[in-house]
Amino acid sequence: MNRPRLFLVTPTRFEPGKLAIELKAAFQGGDVASVLIYMPSASSKELQAAAEQLVPIIQEGGAAALIYGDTQVAGRAGADGAQIETSLEDVKLAVESLQPSRIVGAGGTKLKHEDMEWAETGIDYLFYGRLDLPEKEDPHAKTIARAQWWADLFETPCVALAGNTVRSAEIAAETGADFIAMKDAVWQHADGPASAVAAINTILEDYPFEDEN
Template identity: 70%
Template sequence: MNRPRLFLVTPPAFDLDTFVPSLEAALSGGDVACVLIYRPDTDGRTLQTIAERLVPIIQGAGAAALIYNDTQVAGRCGADGAHVDTSLEDLKLAVESLQPAKIVGGGGTKLKHDDMEWAETGIDYLFIGRLDLEEKPEPHDKTLSKAQWWAELFETPCVALAGSDIESVDAAAATVADFVAVKDAVWTHADGPAAAVARANAILDSHEFPDAE
């Protein structure tokens, strides 16, 4: 049997010393496939400092560490890969420079045609959902419909972005996406990040589906 795995996304802004214990707690809560270090408004030097601190923690917990929109930092800090959503050309460059040694993912597109074009670059996963939009408790309807469409028709793994309520992992997992991404649902959970990750995994365990033959 198989089931979706958890894809954590850091807050877009945080104090590094304060965030480290939160990250460690989240990673102690259960299975986490990867963590995207998502700092969209951070300069390269600061991002490098953050990545050098967080990447070993993430990898030490058995998860993959991904850097948002900076392939150079991804390479320099020993991350497992990069997530690119700026443009198709940037994504092609990332694939060319990082694969096959490292993971390259992308997404955030608006049209299904764009999704297919991005997947044709050879990316390792397609991220469905917009990281730059304000989170609501439930996943956006477009995210759910597109993730279900993608999971049914295409081989490239997909990530479905859940909402700010940890229970929304259920709706995202029901699309049969390979991964479910969570942001605020983990970092702002009333019982803490470890409890949030434990709850997310309990929900994902209820979405086991047969392995492909």
């Protein structure tokens, strides 16, 4: 039976060697669909170096390795895809350059008609939630409303960004989103990433998708 899957987002700032250890631990906790390497303030060289170290670990863990904002690094590092949030034109270019062999996700839209325009490019998923804002205990109300609207009406998968607590996965999963994105709830968990991932997966098991057949 289908149910939401965990979409991990790396901390905004991290030391690749330390995060590599934490990623290996996280995979011990259970199912992880994807890991987004999120380094918005890094140079292309810094992002490339981190990706070269982390992408193999992510893929060995059975997850898709995604690069935030840079299709060239995604290609050079052997990542599984990229997430683009800059403009519709950039999304179109990413689809042209990466698909069908790699994943293209998009996010950062502000209006519903933008969501539909971006989805029409053939992206693999639409990301709801602001990664550039400090995380709170619960997901942002707008994130939840938009993800629920999208999940109810459209076929393109969507990702809903939860809050910085494990229990916030419940609120995000109630939207019907295909993937639940989590960041600080995993990396800053008191008992470590493996415990966080295990607890989140236990929560997500309670939100099966309806059989459309």
